[in-house]
Amino acid sequence: MATRSAASTAASLTDGDLDALRAALADGRTxxxxxxxxxxxLDVPAGASAKVQSIDGKTVTVKPRRIDDELPYEADELRMTRKAPAVPAKKAPAKKAPAKKAPAETVAPAGTAAPSKAAVPERVPSAGIASGSEDARAAAARSAAARGAAEPRRRPRGRGPASVTVTIEGAASGAPHEWAVTVVGGGARSGKPVPVHAESVVQAVDALGVPAASKAxxxxxxxxxxxxxxxxxxxARELAEAKKTLRSLGT
Incomplete structure (x- = not known):
């Protein structure tokens, strides 16, 4: 099994970091x-802060910022600082150019003029220098792609409404529309009263089986x-008086 590099270990939680986090939790801190x-x-960027909730071995349960859920992480997926330490780029050694050989001198025979030396152009081989920083970036990109393909996406666990309040209001006016039901919580967008008939209210309250509610x-x-x-x-009295007045007026 391949061991982690020194830069990768520094970017994750060490055993000493885990001990310090356990001590902080024992002191009541977060x-x-x-x-x-x-x-x-979850729309959470890299380097986002998270509050430690508990530690089990090398599994750290945290609550990321702006997330109401608690998520488990391994120690090598977390670090103590927001930014990862810089990884120094390795520079490839420059290639040495081969030594240039001096041209051999031609010795002319006695009594003859020495031939002139032809100008020989010098050829200097180019030094191929590999860029260490590009190799580091390519290796980091391959590592991130492999880690993204291997890691399953974490989904927040759904939470239902904490509570719901249902209020039935009625007035002794005799009008059916004077009864109303108001719902607060449970996904209701507003607490506006909804008109209901008196018969529906009686049936609903009787179905609850609460004598005090039925009595009220x-x-x-x-x-x-x-x-x-x-x-x-x-x-009826007003109608009788109106009919009497009409009769007195004649037809």
Missing amino acids: PTVYLRDPVPS VDAVLVSARAQAERRVEEL
Whole structure:
């Protein structure tokens, strides 16, 4: 199995870091670590801060910033600083140019003129220098691509509504539209009252099987019926007086 390089180990949590984080949790503090890689499914960038919740061996459970869920990470996926330490680029040694040989001198025979030396152009081989920084960037890109393909995306665990409040309101006016139901929480966008009929309220309350609720609704309905009966009597008297006036006026 290949061992991690010194730069990669420095960019992750060490055993000493884990001991320090455990000590901070034991003191009642919530230490902060930083994510080495981004989490695209949660829109969390690399280097995002996260609060340590618990540590089990080398598994650290954290709560990233702006995320309500707790996520488990291995120690080599976290670091103590926001930015990873710089990795020094390795420079390839420059190639040495071969030594240039001096041209051999021609010795002319006695009594003859020495031939002139032809100008020989000098050829200097180019030194091929490999760029260490480009090799480091290419290796980092291959490592990130392999890690992204191997790691499954973490999905936040869904949480339901914490509570819901249902309120039934009724007035002893005898009008069916005076009854209303208001829902707060449970995904409701607003707490506006919704009109309901008195019959629906009676059926719903009776289905609950709560005697106190049924008694309270019955009391409001009895009062509403009494007011409705008085109103009917008043309208009957007004109608009788109107008919009497009409008869007195003749046809």
